[in-house]
Amino acid sequence: MSSVGLSRSVAGRKAIVTGAASGMGRATALLLAEEGAQVAVTDRDLAGCEAVATEAGPNAHPFALDVGNAVAIASTVPQIAEALGGIDILVNNAGVSSFAPLDAGEEYDATWDRALAVMLTAHQRMVRAALPWLRQSDAARIVNVASTEGLGATPGDTPYVAAKSGVVGLTRGLAVDLGKDGITVNCVCPGPIRTAMTDAIPAEHKAIFANRRTALRRYGEPEEVAHITLSLVLPAASFITGAVIPVDGGLMARNA
Template sequence: MPTNLFDLTGRVALVTGGNKGLGKAMARGLAEAGADIVIASRNEDELKSALDEILAGTGRRGAYCVTDVSVREEVKKLATFAIEKMGRVDVLVNNAGMNAPQAIDAITDDTWDRVLEVNLSSVMALTRELVPQMKQRRWGRVVHISSIMGQVSKEKRNVYSATKAALIGMSRASALDLGPHGITVNCIAPGPFMTDMPMSVLSEPEKQAFADRTALGRWAQPSELVGPVLMLCSEAGSYVTGHTLFVDGGYLAR
């Protein structure tokens, strides 16, 4: 049956930033498809409650790891934790990210360095740690969460757009590195999704402007990212690699 293409039974998925928003929605979708789950973020209380919600009714195993991905050593510890706790990691969703809007002539070194570390360098570091054991099994799925802001931009998004565009470039190169080992690497570039990050930095007129630019005339719910991530993380996406899937409600079509 076609639904078997999306079956992740026996797989283990690690989702960074899995405590809320898109990360939590994707982790839940992966668990419902049969995967055991590891989530990570800085907030232990949120991780505990999120993991309960992610696993509820699925019969899957799960674990969480308190991790600040801006600290390189903690990223390495996360990879070690996930492998030791679950025995393997087959699917990696690099979702953790941040935004700190500043105009080009106002960016501080601290802001530049931190956003770069969280949005880009930590993705490289975690992927680097986890792909060797994927190579051993000749199967793996890596998905970086980019953004439409890696393709277009707006005022004060210098650091954010730079990192999200870089993820697209890195995924193409990694796809070539890892393809011979049965591992696919892709990006998902969400458009306007109703999560804490955009809601906290956008004014009401800006929020409306984003909605109006989409073909569908609205913001998306986090659950609407589940289908795309399942496709890329399962056998359904076995011949898709080095690709960026824009899930934007038609934002870039206008």
């Protein structure tokens, strides 16, 4: 394989990151832009996308996108492809907190529907919408962001667990289906990470959990997840597909 095919640079690549106004999506968008990719920063929160794009500089381009809306995906992805001049990289990161007890009635049903719409159905819709351009790329990469909740479960979290478990399965299925096109599809499973979703957890509770459950005895930072995603979207990452990679400080490895 040529040195071009094994390049460890994303400079000039065209990328979409969903849920990029904050947390891991923001960190990923900033990192890709810093590394020279042209990045579509997408989120329901357009003002947040604009703030990220301002911070990232001229390589970042804000787009309002609610991935829970199929019509929005179908219209926005072609706009992004036109603006960037193609699509080489898709990072499906958008997520929502989805705790709900089983006996919560209509609240549970609403939480379930929203969780699957945003964190599972949206992933396949984004892939299908981007596919015409990904197939034209010489190093097409898809990364789906799941969670260690897709590898295990926390009480009261079944909608989130179901959605993230589905992402793991979807990743493997897409990897098999798209392998013939040279498109790699991989899955990152973050564990306890400092994001807006975990901000409400008191610091002392975070410390107790991290000491009890993780090998590294701490929460991770969004940037630590972003760097794993970057590794998976490099042109050189050409023979890894269908992989499910925990980024969890050793949470899944630790029994006691």
